[in-house]
Amino acid sequence: MEREVMSTAESLAKTRTYGKFRCHNPSCMERITVPPGATRVKCPHCGLEWRVYWISPDFPRIRGPVWDVNQKLAQEAVAKKAKRKEGK
Amino acid sequence: MALNRKIAYIDLSKGKIETRPIPLEVRKLYLGGRGLDAYLLYNHTEPNIDPLGPDNVLLVSAGILGATLASATSRTHIMAKSPLTGFLGSANMGGFFAPELRWAGFDHLVIKGRAERPVYLWIHNGEIEIRDASHLWGKSTTETQWAIRKELGDEDIKSAVIGVAGENLVRFANVMTGIKDAAGRTGMGAVMGSKNLKAIAVRGTMDIKIAHPVEALEYNKKFITQITSAKVSQTQGRLGTPFIWGATNPWGGVRTRNFQYNQHLYADDIEAERLDEIATETIGPYHMAGCFGCQVHCRAQYRIPSGPYAGVYDEGPEYTAQGAFGGEPECRSAITVLTGNHLSNQYGLDLLEAGSLISWAMELYEEGILTSKDTDGLDLRFGNDEALIEMIHRIANRKGWLGDALAEGGLRAAEKIGKDSIKYLIHVKGMSNLHSDERATPALALGIATASRGSDHLRSRPAIDLYHLPEEVLRKVYSNPISYSGPLSSDHREYLGKPWQVFWQETCYMGVDCLGICKYHTTFLGATLPNFEDWSRVLYLNTGLEMSPTDIWTVAERACNIERLYNIREGLTREHDWLVDRYFDEPCRRGAPDVIGAKIDREKFKKMIDEYYEHHGWDENGVPRPETLKRLGIDKEPSHLL
Numbered sequence: 001m002e003r004e005v006m007s008t009a010e011s012l013a014k015t016r017t018y019g020k021f022r023c024h025n026p027s028c029m030e031r032i033t034v035p036p037g038a039t040r041v042k043c044p045h046c047g048l049e050w051r052v053y054w055i056s057p058d059f060p061r062i063r064g065p066v067w068d069v070n071q072k073l074a075q076e077a078v079a080k081k082a083k084r085k086e087g088k
Numbered sequence: 089m090a091l092n093r094k095i096a097y098i099d100l101s102k103g104k105i106e107t108r109p110i111p112l113e114v115r116k117l118y119l120g121g122r123g124l125d126a127y128l129l130y131n132h133t134e135p136n137i138d139p140l141g142p143d144n145v146l147l148v149s150a151g152i153l154g155a156t157l158a159s160a161t162s163r164t165h166i167m168a169k170s171p172l173t174g175f176l177g178s179a180n181m182g183g184f185f186a187p188e189l190r191w192a193g194f195d196h197l198v199i200k201g202r203a204e205r206p207v208y209l210w211i212h213n214g215e216i217e218i219r220d221a222s223h224l225w226g227k228s229t230t231e232t233q234w235a236i237r238k239e240l241g242d243e244d245i246k247s248a249v250i251g252v253a254g255e256n257l258v259r260f261a262n263v264m265t266g267i268k269d270a271a272g273r274t275g276m277g278a279v280m281g282s283k284n285l286k287a288i289a290v291r292g293t294m295d296i297k298i299a300h301p302v303e304a305l306e307y308n309k310k311f312i313t314q315i316t317s318a319k320v321s322q323t324q325g326r327l328g329t330p331f332i333w334g335a336t337n338p339w340g341g342v343r344t345r346n347f348q349y350n351q352h353l354y355a356d357d358i359e360a361e362r363l364d365e366i367a368t369e370t371i372g373p374y375h376m377a378g379c380f381g382c383q384v385h386c387r388a389q390y391r392i393p394s395g396p397y398a399g400v401y402d403e404g405p406e407y408t409a410q411g412a413f414g415g416e417p418e419c420r421s422a423i424t425v426l427t428g429n430h431l432s433n434q435y436g437l438d439l440l441e442a443g444s445l446i447s448w449a450m451e452l453y454e455e456g457i458l459t460s461k462d463t464d465g466l467d468l469r470f471g472n473d474e475a476l477i478e479m480i481h482r483i484a485n486r487k488g489w490l491g492d493a494l495a496e497g498g499l500r501a502a503e504k505i506g507k508d509s510i511k512y513l514i515h516v517k518g519m520s521n522l523h524s525d526e527r528a529t530p531a532l533a534l535g536i537a538t539a540s541r542g543s544d545h546l547r548s549r550p551a552i553d554l555y556h557l558p559e560e561v562l563r564k565v566y567s568n569p570i571s572y573s574g575p576l577s578s579d580h581r582e583y584l585g586k587p588w589q590v591f592w593q594e595t596c597y598m599g600v601d602c603l604g605i606c607k608y609h610t611t612f613l614g615a616t617l618p619n620f621e622d623w624s625r626v627l628y629l630n631t632g633l634e635m636s637p638t639d640i641w642t643v644a645e646r647a648c649n650i651e652r653l654y655n656i657r658e659g660l661t662r663e664h665d666w667l668v669d670r671y672f673d674e675p676c677r678r679g680a681p682d683v684i685g686a687k688i689d690r691e692k693f694k695k696m697i698d699e700y701y702e703h704h705g706w707d708e709n710g711v712p713r714p715e716t717l718k719r720l721g722i723d724k725e726p727s728h729l730l
Contacts, residue, residue: 018319063361078681
């Protein structure tokens, strides 16, 4: 039963990153690098804006959305979708 | 030996107790915990019995790795026919009970019959006594535990108990241990109450001999590194499971107003970080506690800072409490969530079910289906914190017409309420759904539709599907230990390939439930946490049992099929593996751009179920094929090996 090879879980752990989190927009999910100590960050890929909480000095996580900004963007996206449908 | 713990058969009607060893061949077939419980339930109950009658069997167990040198082997499993659903009843709790049970010499308890008066079991170093519990009847879950410790003069006794909800046969009552550890689904507390069994107290000092102790400790160090270095574990260790709320509410994955909406817009006071602030203010900076042998420490301690219960100590709340007393009823106050959590713990009530049913009643009230006459004057509108708290009291005590009706569970309550009330009930197989919204995630929707104990997120949820992991990563996870070359998609809105993920996760979760390991230590919330390959090694080093990752997979598959056989015997059909209409007909109204408008496609979902059945080796009706049963060696059940 002796084995030296890494298990799947261990090998995947090698890909872990710190100081970044993934955008919570499900159609984006890109990694965002957060400036140290920042309390808000805008996703450079999709534009949604997030409130930031720090688990430890090098480990940020998303606390929640900046509601006004994200709601506005969501409404715009939905309106665009609806317009496209009407056009069809 | 770690494998020499026994099984005890306890007949409360006759006051008879018998103990037996568990043969090695049975261990190899089911390992322990939930797997062996499923086998015992199938073998020790007759079809169509009354779940609250003496013929129902209550099974209490530890996993095969309980109290060994492996991490997080704290889990206690409880099984019986469910009084809520009429199908498989099964619940799992952390804490310290299961290791103590093993130190007391037992792995499995098979409890049947009904005591004439309230009793409790006292299990210590190989001995079992049935003792009078008349003086404990009516006490809360913690009062009962402290009273038993005092009575028996040992502060280290661990007890699994019921509260007032279990005594009152509330069909979703919990079995509890410690302050907040709850075997909290499918009404196992009601089964215990129906047997007049108030508590099971255990204390043991019988050593468990580890097969290869030095290597086991060494390997566990690696295990611990894997667990503590995972981001998800670190976040959990800081904020507990409420951190999930922070990840799901912003993008629109939380059901609110009984599933009318999918995002709580006024949730600032019930966010994980706010709850963490309260815990820090009332307890101090080191307010996170853990279960036996766990390095994650995801259980917060707190005192309620204000309101009628100001100063009261409790633990939690979990993600489920945020949804049950925040999201679903659209209440905004942390005090409400903390108080609801506290009352549920004290009454021994499944808070997920309670919060969901109260929110359902709130919608019925706003729709005019329930009137103030039905609520005894209570203004049961969404967002009414006081009404929510009052309803928790009423349900646990079966007080008032509505409290008594809801204590019967959703389906029975819908019959009593009548009109169109059933249309608004959010359930699968008669059990309420977690407050997460699965309309934008077909894989998660499939998981709750097909879960063996009714709507449930802990039976087969591929939670990592939300992380958009690259396909090669998914393939690495989901092609082990059984190879899989079919489709896999990083897009959680996709239907293709998802049934395999659900099937894989179901087998994985059954694996941990047989071993007695916490689900937060496997591929649930993090892709880098241990699973089959690691378990094979840990099992060997601790118990001496040589089982390959594939062997463990087969054990889990076998146990899943026994659960399926049990449900089919109790009347389950394909129609029960289905979701309520809102999933298909009403699109998400809030959230991120791609979540708005999302709903489940009926036809694609049917195909998903077909594919899921196929992976299991079941026919189009969800019945295991004869060749599947033969392959797993369960074609001649019940076999009465134990």
